[in-house]
Amino acid sequence: MINKIETPKTVAIYVHWPFCLSLCPYCDFNSHVRENINYMHWQSSLIKELKHYAKFTGKRIVKSIFFGGGTPSLMPPSIVDKIINEIEKLFYIDKNIEITLEANPTSAESYKFKEFSRAGINRVSLGVQALNDDALNFLGRNHSLLEAEKAIDIIGSTFARYSFDLIYNRPNQSIDMWVSELQKAIKMAKNHLSVYQLTIEPGTPFYLLLARGALKLPDEGTSASLYEITQEVLSDVGMDAYEISNHASYGEACRHNLVYWQYGDYIGIGPGAHGRITINGAIYATRQHRAPEIWLSRVEENGHATQTHQALDTNSIINEMIMMGLRVTEGIDEQNFLNRTGIKLKNAINGEVSKRLQEGGFIIHDSNKLLATFSGRQRLDSVISSLLNKANVY
Ligand SMILES: C[S@@+](CC[C@H](N)C(=O)[O-])C[C@H]1O[C@@H](n2cnc3c(N)ncnc32)[C@H](O)[C@@H]1O
Numbered sequence: 001m002i003n004k005i006e007t008p009k010t011v012a013i014y015v016h017w018p019f020c021l022s023l024c025p026y027c028d029f030n031s032h033v034r035e036n037i038n039y040m041h042w043q044s045s046l047i048k049e050l051k052h053y054a055k056f057t058g059k060r061i062v063k064s065i066f067f068g069g070g071t072p073s074l075m076p077p078s079i080v081d082k083i084i085n086e087i088e089k090l091f092y093i094d095k096n097i098e099i100t101l102e103a104n105p106t107s108a109e110s111y112k113f114k115e116f117s118r119a120g121i122n123r124v125s126l127g128v129q130a131l132n133d134d135a136l137n138f139l140g141r142n143h144s145l146l147e148a149e150k151a152i153d154i155i156g157s158t159f160a161r162y163s164f165d166l167i168y169n170r171p172n173q174s175i176d177m178w179v180s181e182l183q184k185a186i187k188m189a190k191n192h193l194s195v196y197q198l199t200i201e202p203g204t205p206f207y208l209l210l211a212r213g214a215l216k217l218p219d220e221g222t223s224a225s226l227y228e229i230t231q232e233v234l235s236d237v238g239m240d241a242y243e244i245s246n247h248a249s250y251g252e253a254c255r256h257n258l259v260y261w262q263y264g265d266y267i268g269i270g271p272g273a274h275g276r277i278t279i280n281g282a283i284y285a286t287r288q289h290r291a292p293e294i295w296l297s298r299v300e301e302n303g304h305a306t307q308t309h310q311a312l313d314t315n316s317i318i319n320e321m322i323m324m325g326l327r328v329t330e331g332i333d334e335q336n337f338l339n340r341t342g343i344k345l346k347n348a349i350n351g352e353v354s355k356r357l358q359e360g361g362f363i364i365h366d367s368n369k370l371l372a373t374f375s376g377r378q379r380l381d382s383v384i385s386s387l388l389n390k391a392n393v394y
């Protein structure tokens with residue numbers, strides 16, 4: 001039996017700023033380099049698109065806003081201020097709202113961070129990526145370790161909460177080298193770190209280098225050991241993984257990202273941004289035009305640059321919710337699953353497979369939750385595809 005899908009009272013808001021000073025050879029995010037940016041035009045267009053979606057969701061409670069990119073720390077703080085002001089007019093604001101800005105150490109001028117803080121930003125996620133200059137060079141970063149350290153000092157004294165990103169599984173990276181880098185990172189971190197395994201994305205310069213044999217990543221065994229040691233070292237200092245690549249002290253998880261993983265509603269504005277919005281028992285997947293110039297002209301013409309606006313069928317909702325939810329250490333809450341899909345978890349997954357995966361120690365499934373264990377999270381893609389192996393049931 002399929003129950004009604006509940007409409008959340010809350011909505012998170014993602015704002016995409018698609019520009020960077022230069023492009024990193026591993027990155028396939030929607031990022032572009034432009035010499036001239038008409039900031040006033042971008043400000044008014046982002047606000048137009050925000051108003052468009054606010055009409056669609058109605059006035060809900062906003063508990064988190066995330067300025068992502070690209071490099072949103074390159075935005076003039078006045079635009080960030082105007083967008084936050086507009087959100088305050090269009091929605092109810094939770095008194096503990098989390099407002100995150102992604103930043104690069106190159107654009108970390110102290111005066112700008114003070115202004116971002118005055119605009120309402122209360123959490124910064126800094127792209128440090130590596131803690132030595134050779135690795136930064138290899139990753140094509142246009143900042144040095146010293147700049148990154150200075151940026152962390154400034155951010156640490158300006159914001160109550162901050163995190164920084166590191167990329168590991170780099171060529172020739174030994175376990176010992178990574179452990180000492182991680183220990184250095186722990187000293188610089190406050191209570192949140194995002195540590196990503198380098199992945200080679202199609203279409204990136206690294207992809208071509210790998211195809212030509214000019215880039216060699218650690219073998220599978222070393223990659224697995226690097227992942228395991230990361231969990232161990234960070235757990236030892238009380239920063240367990242709350243998601244595959246995200247570690248935090250208790251209570252310091254990024255609340256905005258948890259909305260994605262727990263399948264809450266979110267609005268996405270700006271080029272390439274996507275959203276999930278529930279209206280009258282249907283969950284809509286939205287996506288904005290990806291190219292900055294097309295996005296601008298569509299907003300000019302229509303007040304928004306929506307390219308996809310599609311009600312998801314039950315199978316897609318189940319698949320998405322299981323794929324996202326098993327990334328999180330806490331797993332999927334049974335009641336939340338029922339509220340969002342209209343279906344009980346045990347009816348959505350393959351029971352036989354679930355039993356075998358439990359016996360193998362890859363998942364735990366009880367009456368309250370479904371979660372992937374440590375070894376399940378190490379082979380999450382195959383765990384998920386086996387669990388969902390239930391041909392077109394809804
Ligand atoms: C939107 S990007 C970065 C934002 C910001 N512009 C920066 O460079 O710091 C978010 C994070 O994803 C990670 N990332 C991007 N591409 C990656 C890849 N191919 N492999 C591993 N991590 C990646 C990086 O750590 C990056 O900081």
Ligand code: SF4
Nearest residue numbers: 020023024027031070
């Ligand atoms: S990693 Fe950051 S700075 Fe580099 S291209 Fe991607 S979004 Fe831009």
